[in-house]
Amino acid sequence: MIAIVGGGIAGACALHVLARAGFEVELYDDGDAVSGGASGVPVALLNPYRGKRALPSAEDLAGHERFLAALAELGAERAGWHAVGVLRIADSAERAAAWRELPGVRWIASEELTAVAALELRAPHGGFLFERGGFVETRALREALIAAARSRGAALRVGVRVHSLAYEADGVRLHTTQGERRARIAVSCTGAVSSPWAPRDDLRGVAGEVLCYSRAALGPAHVALAREPALVARCLLIRTPQEIHVGGAHGGDRAEAQDAAALLHAAGSALWPALAQLAPASSFRALRAATPSNQPRVRRVAERLWSVEGLAGRGYLRAFDLAEQLASALRRELGDRGRE
Ligand SMILES: Cc1cc2nc3c(=O)[nH]c(=O)nc-3n(C[C@H](O)[C@H](O)[C@H](O)COP(=O)(O)OP(=O)(O)OC[C@H]3O[C@@H](n4cnc5c(N)ncnc54)[C@H](O)[C@@H]3O)c2cc1C
Numbered sequence: 001m002i003a004i005v006g007g008g009i010a011g012a013c014a015l016h017v018l019a020r021a022g023f024e025v026e027l028y029d030d031g032d033a034v035s036g037g038a039s040g041v042p043v044a045l046l047n048p049y050r051g052k053r054a055l056p057s058a059e060d061l062a063g064h065e066r067f068l069a070a071l072a073e074l075g076a077e078r079a080g081w082h083a084v085g086v087l088r089i090a091d092s093a094e095r096a097a098a099w100r101e102l103p104g105v106r107w108i109a110s111e112e113l114t115a116v117a118a119l120e121l122r123a124p125h126g127g128f129l130f131e132r133g134g135f136v137e138t139r140a141l142r143e144a145l146i147a148a149a150r151s152r153g154a155a156l157r158v159g160v161r162v163h164s165l166a167y168e169a170d171g172v173r174l175h176t177t178q179g180e181r182r183a184r185i186a187v188s189c190t191g192a193v194s195s196p197w198a199p200r201d202d203l204r205g206v207a208g209e210v211l212c213y214s215r216a217a218l219g220p221a222h223v224a225l226a227r228e229p230a231l232v233a234r235c236l237l238i239r240t241p242q243e244i245h246v247g248g249a250h251g252g253d254r255a256e257a258q259d260a261a262a263l264l265h266a267a268g269s270a271l272w273p274a275l276a277q278l279a280p281a282s283s284f285r286a287l288r289a290a291t292p293s294n295q296p297r298v299r300r301v302a303e304r305l306w307s308v309e310g311l312a313g314r315g316y317l318r319a320f321d322l323a324e325q326l327a328s329a330l331r332r333e334l335g336d337r338g339r340e
Contacts, residue, residue: 001026002330003174003183005162008039009138009319010308011189012145016070017323019154023330026154026183027146028176030161037191038288039138041210043238043245044316045230047086047133054088054099054128059295059321064132066320074148080140082240086133087117087229089271090125105130118228119272135230135238136316165197165305172304185330188307192287198307205287206312209260210247211268211280215239218274235267237275244275260285288312298325306330 002018004011007029018025029036046067048060071081087108090096100107105128108116113123146156157178165186166173174181188198192205231237235248246268261283269276291297291310296318299307306329308322 001183002185002187003028003162003172003181004187004189005029005174005195006037006189006191006193007031007142007146007156007158008037008189008191009142009315010039010191010311010322011187012039012142012149013070013319013323014187014189014308014326015149015154015156016145017320017327018330019149019152021327021331023327024153025149026157026181027149028157028160028162028174028181030159030177032158037193038208038286038311039142039191039315040286041138041208041247041284042212042243043135043210043240044138045086045133045135045232045236045238046317047088047130047230047232048317049086049088049102049105049128049130049133050314052095054102056104060314060317063314063318063321066324067317068132070320074141074144078140079144080137081134082136082230083132083134085229086130087113087127087231088130089113089121089123089127089231089233091233093125096125096127099128102128116229117231119231120274121231121272122270123233129229133230135240137240138316141316162195162197167302167304184304184334186305187326188301188305188309191311192289198301198305200289200307200309202292203289203310206290207260207285207287208247208313209264209283209285210245211261211264212282212284213244213246213275213278214281215241215243217278218244231271233267233271235264235271237268237272243281244278246275246280288315296322298322298329300329 002025004014004027015027048056048064110126161177162174164175171184172186238245248264290312296311301307
């Protein structure tokens with residue numbers, strides 16, 4: 001049996017992919033597995049065109065394609081996928097000039113942007129549209145992953161905290177709040193929670209926040225719009241049928257920053273002036289873990305312990321790819337023994 005510790009997007013993807021590969025697998029989460037950690041962010045953007053240069057890495061493009069392939073299997077609608085495209089707004093003429101050359105996206109001049117976004121935007125330098133992007137309702141996705149894994153015999157242990165591990169000759173013993181369990185291999189997917197049994201000293205926690213506004217407050221004209229890109233400028237702005245989400249990172253120790261919500265509201269309103277009239281109905285704040293290179297990784301920590309870690313701001317974009325990497329590594333390590 002393979003024990004996965006942590007049921008955020010990393011753990012849920014690992015559960016699904018390992019169960020599909022024929023491994024006997026069990027997931028432990030100290031919450032309810034579909035709402036804990038950074039993965040509880042209500043909606044997540046799928047956009048490989050990240051950073052100031054917006055030049056996608058091969059890993060981010062591959063992650064996106066893996067995500068789309070997994071959706072095809074799970075059922076896109078059931079898994080909460082909204083293929084609305086991702087629109088990035090340039091914040092200077094220099095940025096616009098560089099972005100105009102990007103392959104794989106469509107450049108949109110300032111005067112056309114309002115029509116494409118179906119919003120009165122303040123975007124004098126134009127932007128680009130990545131048509132294969134969009135956003136996912138994260139709870140629906142994780143529920144779909146867990147249901148698919150369970151249909152293949154995977155087990156879910158919720159409300160169970162793993163507090164230590166002991167290595168044995170042919171496996172590991174997990175000490176949990178509900179007694180001891182034995183596994184051949186353990187996989188740590190504990191997000192920004194550092195565990196003494198899976199030390200990750202080079203990871204840092206990066207705070208992120210999302211403000212949620214009720215769409216009803218805008219009136220029916222906005223609600224009726226059909227195809228709407230998710231926007232990314234200095235903040236990200238996602239419109240679901242019921243809500244508007246404005247999100248952003250405010251790094252490092254600013255986790256407790258009291259002004260984060262005000263900064264996000266101002267950034268969203270600068271892009272879309274209509275937002276200034278609304279007040280957020282709720283907010284979500286969490287820490288995600290980042291590696292020094294900012295690249296998520298799958299790592300063998302010790303002989304019987306693997307870790308999927310450092311997903312930072314790309315958790316949903318990269319989790320399927322990381323889970324496939326993990327499955328390949330475990331196949332090499334265990335061969336058919338893992339599937340007994
Ligand atoms: C505000 C915000 C916006 C974001 N936007 C995006 C986005 O648009 N697109 C995108 O791709 N990514 C986005 N991300 C990043 C993404 O959410 C994270 O990278 C991802 O959720 C990390 O997933 P994880 O599974 O590694 O960790 P987590 O989601 O933190 O899950 C870890 C789980 O492990 C459990 N756990 C920890 N220790 C134990 C233990 N000892 N025993 C049992 N259970 C344990 C925790 O309770 C938790 O459920 C955003 C993050 C934030 C905070």
